[in-house]
Amino acid sequence: MKKYIIQSIRLTLVLLVLLCVIYPVTVAFISKMSKGNGGGEKVTKNGKTVGYALLGQSFTKPQYFWGRPSAVAYNAAGSAGSNKGPSNPDYLKEVQSRIDTLLKYNPGIKKSDIPADMVTASGSGLDPNISEQGAAIQIDRVAAARKIDVKKVKELVAMNTLKPFMGLFGPSSVNVLKLNLALDAL
Numbered sequence: 001m002k003k004y005i006i007q008s009i010r011l012t013l014v015l016l017v018l019l020c021v022i023y024p025v026t027v028a029f030i031s032k033m034s035k036g037n038g039g040g041e042k043v044t045k046n047g048k049t050v051g052y053a054l055l056g057q058s059f060t061k062p063q064y065f066w067g068r069p070s071a072v073a074y075n076a077a078g079s080a081g082s083n084k085g086p087s088n089p090d091y092l093k094e095v096q097s098r099i100d101t102l103l104k105y106n107p108g109i110k111k112s113d114i115p116a117d118m119v120t121a122s123g124s125g126l127d128p129n130i131s132e133q134g135a136a137i138q139i140d141r142v143a144a145a146r147k148i149d150v151k152k153v154k155e156l157v158a159m160n161t162l163k164p165f166m167g168l169f170g171p172s173s174v175n176v177l178k179l180n181l182a183l184d185a186l
Contacts, residue, residue, distance in 0.1 A: 043177055045184070051177045056128045059180060062105060063145035065138050067176040068117050069098055071125040081123045095119050102137070109137045129173035132161055148186065156182050 035041040041053040051057050056067045058074050071082035084091035098119040099111060115133040135157045143150040160179040164170045 043181065045181055050181070052128075053175060053177065054128055056122075056126045057177055059176065061145075062141055064180045064183070065130070065135060065142060065174075065176050066118075067130055068127045068134075069119065069121045071121040074126065076126060079124045079126055081125060082121055106137055106141045108140050113137050128177060129162070129175050132157075132172050132174060135161075135174045135179070142183065146183065146186075152186070153183075156186075 035053075040055070042049045043051045043053050055076055056070060056074055058070070059066050072078045072080055082091065084094075086092075099114060102114055102118060103109065103111065113133075114137060115131050117127075117131050118134045118137070121127075139150060139153050139157060142148075143153045146153075156179065157174060160174055160182055162173050162175065164172060
């Protein structure tokens with residue numbers, strides 16, 4: 001019995017050093033080599049920070065592309081999903097309300113054109129990207145609101161589309177903040 005207790009104490013000490021010292025120091029070191037030095041990839045406009053590339057923001061004006069809905073009102077301190085299932089009546093009302101809003105402000109689209117990412121929040125509630133289809137259904141609205149040629153807006157969407165990693169992993173997506181800043185720069 002004494003043998004097992006000593007082994008357990010040793011294992012506990014080794015894991016404490018490994019998980020409470022070595023692992024956090026390693027992660028901190030690696031984060032310092034990433035964009036933003038571990039503090040997030042800041043997006044700036046005229047020298048002023050306007051957001052972070054990996055955190056979604058609320059855009060509600062017609063002249064901007066809208067991002068994914070957020071279950072936490074885009075509050076990064078409370079990152080979470082809604083925890084409401086597809087059979088929850090409140091959730092279904094919320095999704096239908098989002099569909100109705102998209103149809104109202106984008107009259108040229110049909111309900112079947114709306115991708116799921118435009119009416120459902122991500123697991124974190126802070127997804128900064130939308131699908132290419134999510135951007136495509138908004139092009140006409142944004143072009144009309146800004147009085148810009150639709151072709152120019154389509155080109156901007158294409159230039160701001162992130163392709164799958166190595167051409168294989170994940171879908172193409174569009175970072176909403178960066179796209180909206182590119183629109184403002186026109």
